């Protein structure tokens with residue numbers, strides 16, 4: 477991925493967010509970094525309730541660390557809860573976070589977390605006491621699809637996954653299976669490598685079937701939902717955030733989905749002109765192939 481820089485943008489809400497010049501996309505474009513992270517992740521994942529009921533370490537994968545708005549909003553929202561938390565952040569660049577730290581005052585969400593964030597940038601793994609709990613925060617710097625493919629297959633050394641055109645390099649790194657995943661790549665059109673069926677298939681295989689795990693994402697597109705279903709997830713309608721009247725939440729158990737997609741959604745997907753998952757990191761839209769339609773029919777969610 478070319479890093480040609482970032483700029484600070486002011487949103488209609490008055491909040492500031494970061495814009496990637498290379499991708500032509502703003503990280504949190506509508507309601508601002510904190511409001512979006514609270515709605516899409518903290519509230520939708522019922523993080524406080526799950527953490528309060530949890531014993532042992534609660535593991536969160538933060539896919540697309542970016543400028544750390546999601547990670548820090550989660551830490552701030554849970555700091556009064558005693559249970560230890562591990563955040564495993566993934567990104568192929570630390571440039572947006574370095575840029576964000578230079579603009580911490582305008583962004584407003586770093587307050588009190590500047591020191592651990594700087595330490596994470598330098599050391600890539602830190603441990604600190606935050607309010608009532610212990611936090612372990614790790615950073616995997618590398619290409620996420622490649623790491624997933626290789627760590628799932630327990631292979632090393634790193635070599636790019638087939639069809640992966642990203643310039644991010646992968647490295648050996650291990651992470652415990654998550655209880656929750658903050659999935660925040662750029663859009664499928666701009667960042668197709670992060671939205672393919674192979675990626676989500678590898679991600680689903682990395683989950684522990686005994687460990688309930690949910691993954692919200694801002695996309696509500698049919699193609700995204702079909703991709704998650706075929707990868708093995710159960711998939712449901714997610715909360716509204718900002719101007720998006722609906723998002724998506726996926727999980728390895730139906731118990732974590734307040735509103736699973738039903739057969740009416742399946743009927744609409746069958747008629748959609750854009751529903752077939754991407755298998756390579758090249759953006760394209762197509763209706764469901766006959767074989768995909770047959771696989772969807774067999775998904776336990778629709779039986």
Ligand SMILES: C[S@@+](CC[C@H](N)C(=O)[O-])C[C@H]1O[C@@H](n2cnc3c(N)ncnc32)[C@H](O)[C@@H]1O
Pocket residue numbers: 502503504539540541542543544545546547566567568569572618619620621642644660661662667669670
């Ligand atoms: C929308 S931004 C994430 C914003 C971030 N969650 C925050 O709260 O500030 C998307 C991030 O995904 C990262 N990304 C894109 N492609 C990637 C890849 N192949 N591997 C790892 N990270 C990737 C980008 O570098 C970028 O930082």
